[in-house]
Amino acid sequence: MAGQVDPIFGGIFSGRRVLVTGHSGFKGGWLSVWLYRLGAQLTGVSLPPEKGPSFYEACGLPVIMDSRFADIRDPVALQKAVADVDAEVVFHMAAQPLVRRSYREPAETFATNVSGTAHVLDAALKMKSLKAVVVVTSDKCYDNKEWTWGYRENDPMGGRDPYSASKGCTELVAQAYQHSFFGDPQGPQLATVRAGNVFGGGDWGEDRLVPDIVRSAEAGKPLHIRSPFSVRPWQHVLEPISGYLGLAAKLLDKGQPFAGPWNFGPDVSGTVNVRNLAMMMQHSWGAGAPEFTFHHTGDGPPDGMHEAGILRLDSTKAQTRLGWRPQLDLPEAIQLTVDWYRSHAAGEAMAGITDAQIGHYSNLMSSDMFDRATVAAQ
Template structure:
């Protein structure tokens, strides 16, 4: 009865389902009994989490920049709920491929939302962006949903643009009483097993461990709001629950970030992993790098107060689960995603969190 059992039997579309976060969300939706359709590019890495999970869903490889096949597939799928997660998600890659980043994150989002206008039974749209969509002044306090959008690098700026596209479609096209409700969700630095992306801290560390060498770390003192992937996904699913329930006050922007204890420096994340996995080694070359913010925090008080959403695992537990996942894969060839999801849900249930007990917030 998680999330009021609203996903059981419901037709849900996930864009970006072959990605790290998208594959975890697809797994959870399947566990909830949803009928999932995925639209994404083929996985870029080998291995990839989506393939490791071997999920039985309707999967379509479509580029969201390609408007006609995207529109045709959304019309055919006719979803009731859409989680839009497809994106170019990497900061460093955005410096090398800025036009791809802008085209995917801004025009791709516009293509998805425009196609959703033709979905007959659609009730809820959740557009997933990032905490990096804020104009980052490197303040010591967290950014709230009403703070100024912006971004230095093409990735961050394009995600601010994605937020503007979503707000425009909400006001211009999804504004009638019977229209789908549209919200955006902004999460922190998400970690967890199954992320094999380039230029990300833990996947780079795991690859270095595989090759018996230390990993190069660009900014060991950079502070980020670290959280396990299941934490933000529980927020997205709670948000979907409210939108399906036709509460229009939830059709706005939402932060889903960790408690203050999750705001840690990069080297603290590495030290926590090393305590569990002694093979982890790192070094800092001291060379100039492309600009990346040194301090970023988000304020999730709105989600905590209005949805009673809160993290389930501590920082150490989330990092520990991440290290455990990669150790199980590298040492035994096991994919422990389902077991970790079950453990996460059990902890949430033991803490009597509203979503785990099936109650509306």
């Protein structure tokens, strides 16, 4: 993947020392590959990838970055892992990311997502060159009233299930650190970012729709879908990551006016129910696509675990102040995802495939995105 540095985001990441927590995961992996393409000097800290196929191994992340393993729930182990790291930018993505696992492991979910975030921020504050921290949470951090309109950054935090509540708590922890330790306009700045239901190649997470479809296709077995009428803001993984990078670029360039919370959700056309997304995935897959059966009651999933029925994000702030825009319509996002998994199943070199998809997305982005924000002059 090495080659000419991509000039998008004004070239601001070229040569920068960047720490990514959670780099062995799906979203952290995509972010790391893009940062490598942008010329960053990368260090990653996370748990080892889970058994089975992983984006981390498929795309050769141990080759392109300084990869270290530590559990963010253990502050001593984390501090030891980053003792010699002096990052200018920290992207905190390490998390327990699964709603249904949070029902099985609630205390561990809070330990990772809440205490783990505090441990990462403590470690970051010891880095003398630190300029920006981006803490990645979730659209599920909001106190979801099942409204039909999108949640804005100033809406209250909440969560009925352990995962959602842990993400609301993560936001409160980050806000407390922002006010207590990142308040100097001349010092490092902290922002939090909230995205919708992200999918894309290389996700093998349990109890997630797109990976479940891929596993069913590869096994040649039908898939039972538990909540077909739940509405989600679906988006390809590169959509929010472009926002995280654009925001970090602004934190580096302009500082404090870009601190605080930000939503990066899809357009209304990307907000569809689970059944519709599954059928679109089936259509894009073509020959060999799995068949589906659906849980048809309106009472939520058959096992009784609560999951939100409808959830939308309002990304007006990111669109007006950062100049960020979604670049992919839902069918194209699904096709990129199907192409990635098909290439992986065929044994192709996924580092090149992944870099090509990032290059395609980068070409779609307006070349002046970095300079297009309408925020008042400082």
